[in-house]
Amino acid sequence: xxxxxxxxxxxxxxxxxxxxxxxxxxxxxxxxxxxxxxxxxxxxxxxxxxxxxxxxxxxxxxxxxxxxxxxxxxxxxxxxxxxxxxxxxxxxxxxxxxxxxxxxxxxxxxxxxxxxxxxxxxxxxxxxxxxxxxxxxxxxxxxxxxxxxxxxxxxxxxxxxxxxxxxxxxxxxxxxxxxxxxxxxxxxxxxxxxxxxxxxxxxxxxxxxxxxxxxxxxxxxxxxxxxxxxxxxxxxxxxxxxxxxxxxxxxxxxxxxxxxxxxxxxxxxxxxx
Numbered sequence: 001x002x003x004x005x006x007x008x009x010x011x012x013x014x015x016x017x018x019x020x021x022x023x024x025x026x027x028x029x030x031x032x033x034x035x036x037x038x039x040x041x042x043x044x045x046x047x048x049x050x051x052x053x054x055x056x057x058x059x060x061x062x063x064x065x066x067x068x069x070x071x072x073x074x075x076x077x078x079x080x081x082x083x084x085x086x087x088x089x090x091x092x093x094x095x096x097x098x099x100x101x102x103x104x105x106x107x108x109x110x111x112x113x114x115x116x117x118x119x120x121x122x123x124x125x126x127x128x129x130x131x132x133x134x135x136x137x138x139x140x141x142x143x144x145x146x147x148x149x150x151x152x153x154x155x156x157x158x159x160x161x162x163x164x165x166x167x168x169x170x171x172x173x174x175x176x177x178x179x180x181x182x183x184x185x186x187x188x189x190x191x192x193x194x195x196x197x198x199x200x201x202x203x204x205x206x207x208x209x210x211x212x213x214x215x216x217x218x219x220x221x222x223x224x225x226x227x228x229x230x231x232x233x234x235x236x237x238x239x240x241x242x243x244x245x246x247x248x249x250x251x252x253x254x255x256x257x258x259x260x261x262x263x264x265x266x267x268x269x270x271x272x273x
Contacts, residue, residue: 002063010082011063012036012054015047021087023052024115026265029080030055031097031121032192033144033176035062038096041254042261051265052087057273058099060183068183068191072098072199076105083113092116092265096250097224098196101126104232107213108205116238117213118264120257121247123224124202124232128193136190143189144176153220153246168251206235213238216249216257223247239264242252 001019003010012019015035017227028039036043039223043055057073060068069075081216083091093114095103100122107114117245128136136143138220151168180188212237217226224247241260 003082003087005059005078005082006066008066009057009064010059010066010085011041011057012082012086013043014055015045015055017023017047017053019054019086022054022178023050024088025052025054025088025091025092027083027091027103027190028053028055029060029062029079029093029095029099029102031099032196033061033179033189033248035095035173035175035179036252037175039094042094042250042258045258045262046265048245052088054082054088054091056082058102058176060186060188061179064183068186068188071195072101072105075102075195075202076109078258079106080110080113083089089113090115092118092215094118094120094261095122095124097247098126098192101196101199101202104202104209105199105205107211108208109182111210112206114209115120115194117209117211118216118261119213119229119238121218121221121224122232123226123247124199125228126196126199126224128197130263133190133193133197137187138188138195140180140189140251141177144173144180147223148173148176150222151247152253153218153244155223168248172248172251183232202232203235206232210238212267214260214262214265216219216260217242217251218247219243220245221247221249239267
């Protein structure tokens with residue numbers, strides 16, 4: 001579905017069901033150089049089990065118009081504006097990697113509007129090495145290949161989501177190349193990495209979050225190593241679910257991630273009730 005946010009068209013996948021703002025809402029926020037499609041399995045499950053779903057394309061990514069936003073904070077403001085446009089008063093936020101920082105900041109800025117915070121493949125600070133930033137700036141296609149290797153926990157992951165026989169490395173590489181090619185005015189990969197690297201408000205944001213929080217982490221994640229999330233998890237009093245996967249855990253371990261998300265959303269609903 002298309003929404004008008006800050007004067008630009010914003011796309012949100014509704015999980016195969018017409019969006020109903022009266023249902024409990026879940027907003028899915030993708031990571032660097034990704035789009036809404038990384039959430040297909042989770043979004044469809046939620047939409048077919050009584051929830052309204054908005055799996056967004058951030059500005060400048062996928063089908064959403066407008067320039068890429070300059071910071072995690074600006075992206076948080078955009079998410080809140082998207083909720084306004086969709087007629088949603090409260091929502092659970094689920095973010096992966098860069099999207100997890102955006103979800104965190106949003107939950108801190110508008111705690112009365114966020115019922116549950118789920119941070120997938122997260123870490124704080126989410127620093128990017130100088131070498132990888134430089135490669136993303138100077139040779140983004142090479143950086144995509146590097147990150148694609150680092151994001152998967154094996155050289156030949158078992159074919160899995162979105163269907164039997166899917167090549168996980170190849171599909172993720174193709175997605176990142178497509179999202180990168182969709183931005184002619186900006187080197188989107190370097191931009192997204194820089195946004196992650198620059199975010200410095202995580203601990204302050206955590207102190208303002210009031211909703212139940214869950215971390216879903218890949219045991220073999222080389223991009224956002226689980227040990228780098230420990231302090232943030234402690235401050236948020238987060239429930240932590242570890243799954244046998246790397247950074248691309250939604251495709252490497254789809255069933256385990258879905259099971260953890262179901263627990264997170266059920267716990268949030270129970271506490272809210």
